[in-house]
Amino acid sequence: MTQTLLKHGRHLVGSELVPCDVLIEDGKIKAIGADLNAAEDATVIDLNNNLITPGLIDIHVHLREPGYTNKETIVTGSRAAAHGGFTTIAAMANLKPTCDTPERFKKQVERNEKDGAIKIIQYSPVTKDRAGKEPVDVAAQYAAGARLFSDDGAGIQDAGVVYRAMQQLAAHDLVMCDHAQDNQLANGGVINDGPVAQKLGLPGMPKISETAQIARNIVIAQATGAHYHVCHVSTKESIELVRHAKQLGINVTCEVTPHHLLLADADIPGDDAEFKMNPPLRSRQDQEACLAGLLDGTIDCIATDHAPHTDAEKHQGFLASPNGIVGSETAFALLYTRYVKNGIFTLGQLINWLTGNVKKVFKLDNVGLLKVGDPADIAVFDIDHQDTVKADQFFSKGHNTPFIGDQVYGMTDKTFVDGKLVYDREEEK
Numbered sequence: 001m002t003q004t005l006l007k008h009g010r011h012l013v014g015s016e017l018v019p020c021d022v023l024i025e026d027g028k029i030k031a032i033g034a035d036l037n038a039a040e041d042a043t044v045i046d047l048n049n050n051l052i053t054p055g056l057i058d059i060h061v062h063l064r065e066p067g068y069t070n071k072e073t074i075v076t077g078s079r080a081a082a083h084g085g086f087t088t089i090a091a092m093a094n095l096k097p098t099c100d101t102p103e104r105f106k107k108q109v110e111r112n113e114k115d116g117a118i119k120i121i122q123y124s125p126v127t128k129d130r131a132g133k134e135p136v137d138v139a140a141q142y143a144a145g146a147r148l149f150s151d152d153g154a155g156i157q158d159a160g161v162v163y164r165a166m167q168q169l170a171a172h173d174l175v176m177c178d179h180a181q182d183n184q185l186a187n188g189g190v191i192n193d194g195p196v197a198q199k200l201g202l203p204g205m206p207k208i209s210e211t212a213q214i215a216r217n218i219v220i221a222q223a224t225g226a227h228y229h230v231c232h233v234s235t236k237e238s239i240e241l242v243r244h245a246k247q248l249g250i251n252v253t254c255e256v257t258p259h260h261l262l263l264a265d266a267d268i269p270g271d272d273a274e275f276k277m278n279p280p281l282r283s284r285q286d287q288e289a290c291l292a293g294l295l296d297g298t299i300d301c302i303a304t305d306h307a308p309h310t311d312a313e314k315h316q317g318f319l320a321s322p323n324g325i326v327g328s329e330t331a332f333a334l335l336y337t338r339y340v341k342n343g344i345f346t347l348g349q350l351i352n353w354l355t356g357n358v359k360k361v362f363k364l365d366n367v368g369l370l371k372v373g374d375p376a377d378i379a380v381f382d383i384d385h386q387d388t389v390k391a392d393q394f395f396s397k398g399h400n401t402p403f404i405g406d407q408v409y410g411m412t413d414k415t416f417v418d419g420k421l422v423y424d425r426e427e428e429k
């Protein structure tokens with residue numbers, strides 16, 4: 001029996017922050033309360049009055065290994081997640097090669113387990129080679145352990161392929177997570193279509209490239225009974241489609257990214273690819289709709305879409321640079337600072353969108369929610385002191401984010417997975 005006692009933390013009870021200790025035994029939470037005692041040989045860690053939350057869960061990250069290890073590896077990406085307070089992440093399948101067979105899938109899971117600092121759930125692609133032409137053998141992937149399916153990075157253009165894939169997924173009660181994008185309507189855009197695109201002289205990506213595919217796939221989900229999850233919704237109209245589908249009883253859920261909650265295209269200062277992502281930053285009205293959609297429950301959870309690239313790739317301007325920004329290390333602090341500290345949403349809501357709701361939507365086993373008997377997946381945040389987002393403190397290989405230099409509260413102090421300390425600010429890199 002090994003015990004760890006976390007002393008002098010605070011956690012949320014209702015809407016109050018109350019003093020709390022956590023006793024961990026053999027990787028599980030044994031007790032939560034004030035002034036707990038532990039065995040004589042227990043490790044005791046003082047939390048200095050910091051905030052204790054369940055370990056965060058990120059259902060949408062890109063780890064880049066195999067195929068793109070110059071951008072990120074399982075080691076660096078999972079340590080970046082731990083640095084952000086995440087204890088479970090789900091890794092997308094846009095790898096080279098992708099894990100579209102049971103053999104490749106199992107190998108990928110082995111890699112994740114060997115190198116991951118935290119719990120990693122591996123996505124299977126929906127289609128072979130992520131080419132959008134033919135669904136993977138869902139039953140075989142399921143037997144190999146796959147529970148989440150996505151071709152993220154690309155939309156599946158052929159409706160017949162989506163239909164056949166959703167039929168198979170529905171038969172196994174599995175979710176299809178969709179990067180909704182109609183390439184015919186995307187128009188080669190690199191930024192949201194609108195006045196900002198015109199001002200910068202860049203090709204715009206119209207909103208209908210997202211909404212048209214969401215509408216189509218909602219209809220297919222209704223016909224097949226599959227659970228359809230929309231990744232990174234970015235437009236007011238997308239959210240309205242999901243809201244309407246939910247009202248009709250169709251099995252649809254969706255996520256939003258921190259950057260679509262925090263920024264709009266009007267915030268783009270010029271031809272700076274740190275602001276280039278897909279879907280692009282939309283209008284202020286869309287940003288406000290993302291916030292409203294979260295608050296009214298249409299949007300189920302927040303996911304970072306952590307997408308690391310090299311500095312050289314991202315210093316090429318909007319036209320040439322790849323899409324995406326890193327997000328693991330800044331998500332909680334940015335959202336806490338902007339929205340919780342300003343009273344737009346509560347700490348409880350933020351924690352729920354980053355933990356409990358994610359677990360519920362994706363039926364995740366083996367993930368703790370800070371309850372006695374749960375795995376000791378715990379994040380500790382410093383919400384009382386202001387800090388600066390600094391690229392040289394990132395564990396990710398990617399530094400591509402428009403938030404460098406931001407002043408934030410809520411930096412991570414410690415992260416535990418199954419009771420094991422996987423990030424500690426005292427051992428800053």
Ligand SMILES: [Zn+2]
Nearest residue numbers: 152153179231
């Ligand atoms: Zn995507």
